[in-house]
Amino acid sequence: MGKRVLLIEDEPNIIEAISFILSRDGWAVATHSNGHDAVDVVEEAKPDLLILDVMLPGKSGFEILRHLRENYGPQDLPVMMLTARGQLKDREMAEKAGVNRFMTKPFSNAEMLEAVRELVAS
Numbered sequence: 001m002g003k004r005v006l007l008i009e010d011e012p013n014i015i016e017a018i019s020f021i022l023s024r025d026g027w028a029v030a031t032h033s034n035g036h037d038a039v040d041v042v043e044e045a046k047p048d049l050l051i052l053d054v055m056l057p058g059k060s061g062f063e064i065l066r067h068l069r070e071n072y073g074p075q076d077l078p079v080m081m082l083t084a085r086g087q088l089k090d091r092e093m094a095e096k097a098g099v100n101r102f103m104t105k106p107f108s109n110a111e112m113l114e115a116v117r118e119l120v121a122s
Helices: 010-022 038-045 059-071 088-097 109-121
Strands: 004-008 026-034 049-053 079-084 103-104
Touching: 004 038, 004 088, 010 109, 026 038, 026 049, 038 059, 049 059, 049 109, 059 079, 059 088, 079 109, 088 103, 103 109
Parallel strands: 004 026, 004 049, 049 079, 079 103
Antiparallel strands: none
């Protein structure tokens, strides 16, 4: 089982919380905080899992995900999207773009760990 996760998120508190939760569980966590060059960062990091915020400076998580799905299938790179806006429209856009899992903020530590473990195990 792979243990590398890339978190693309621009909110420092969320970065700190997810990094802490996952690193305590044995994950190597790399972070990035803007959408401008996120695709390049993903391709360079080759993570086992990508956690992607919807609203990022430069490019939205939806744009990034669509670009990645042109090159990587859902099994090649599992992607979990995070958003503070849990509206149905956002969820539908994420599913259309090829997301594996969608999680709204705030989330519990247990929810995050369970989702990450499931995505990499499948």
